[in-house]
Amino acid sequence: MMISLLRTGAFAAVLVTFAAFPALATEDGAIKHRQAVMKAVGGHMGAMSAILKKQVPFTKDLGVHASAMAELAKIAARIFPEGSDFGETRAKEDIWAKPKEFAKVVQAFITESEKLAKVAKTSDINAFNAQFKAMGKNACGACHKPFREKKK
């Protein structure tokens, strides 16, 4: 009896702990994870930009970066969980307040990066350059403008 009570008590304590703390930890974790993913996205963009500007001779690697972008775009849709606009983030509340508009720019990211990965296979550098620019405008910029807060 005593033992079972104790066991129940311990179980309840564990439950309470799980309920109270991980909620916070998850939000913070979601923000850190999101920032890391976006950094990876930016890293591939920066690498492709340096190649396209002929600062480095790794033209052959454009395909690697482009398909990485296409894969990362699929992740982008799920790194903005509800509630992750609290804490140290520049994600604007509109992401959750205007879900339709936000879904549109996430879809643009998926579509444009798929196109880029496709163009990479043709080794037509001019077409690649054009698609790279289109993705920057229609996906990256189109999302950062309405949905990312300025640095304060």
Add this chain to the structure above:
Amino acid sequence: MEPAISHSAKRRNSLFARIFRVGLISALTALIAAAWAQPSTAAGDAARGKYLFDAAGCLGCHTDIKNKGNPLAGGRELKTPFGAYYSPNITPDADSGIGKWSDADFIRALRNGVAPNGSHYFPVFPYPSYTGMTDKDMLDIKAYIFTTPPHKTVNKPHRTLPPFGTRLFVGPWKALHFTPGPLQPDPAKSAQWNRGAYLVRAVGHCAECHTPRNLLGAKKTDMDMAGTADGPDGGTVPNITPDRKTGIGRWSADELEDFLDSGMLPDGDFAGSDMGDVIDQSTSRLSKADRKAMVEYLRSLPAVDNRIEAKKKSPAKIKKKK
């Protein structure tokens, strides 16, 4: 061995050189000025004005995009350390806009920061930069604005902090911190550099946000374009001097041109917020040659070591779950 030129000969030589140099410089100045000043037309050229209107970024500040306001009808809030300002209606509406303004009224507003009724504008309107534009460019912008649809929207009063709320304060401020007059080309520099200076300094008014201000709201001249953590609406504004550590010194010219065209930074990030709007509505609409000119000018500025860091959020400022 000493060169066999007597002291007086040397002096005569240098005097001659100086006269020659002055002559050359004034000839060049005259040439550039002649190239600059196009024949003035009575009515402005609206098509040319549209381009300059974009370069000057009029739309962004004079439109309350956030609240779906009509284009150029004003009402956009701009929070500054001196209070919240609301841009006025500059549509050609006769009563609530600038429909009744004469060409002279328009020039006086941009050149001198003075309204048709004689009152001073707060320098939140970037006339300390626009003053550098030519009369022709100002009137072309006016001609374009007068082709846009009028909207009846009454101006919102500013919510300023004392003593900045009184326009009486603006007169002495201007006497101290404002020099009106068109930007003078530098004959020692290339035409491209001079075009860039005109676009960056006068039309594009970059320094209005990128140069930090003192307690009186005057731009710190020794910190030209060195950025600030107290930018519009409380945001940080980066250092755009060619300092390698804290500015844009490590950016190549084509990276800078790309940035002004598409908003992409060398690290792969993309500009959002205010600079995103500037790129959308202004720099991306310019010709490639004009962006190149701006970049040449920006890269020629003195480097200032000034790291801009986002103000550390105090725990109280971090958004909390409601």
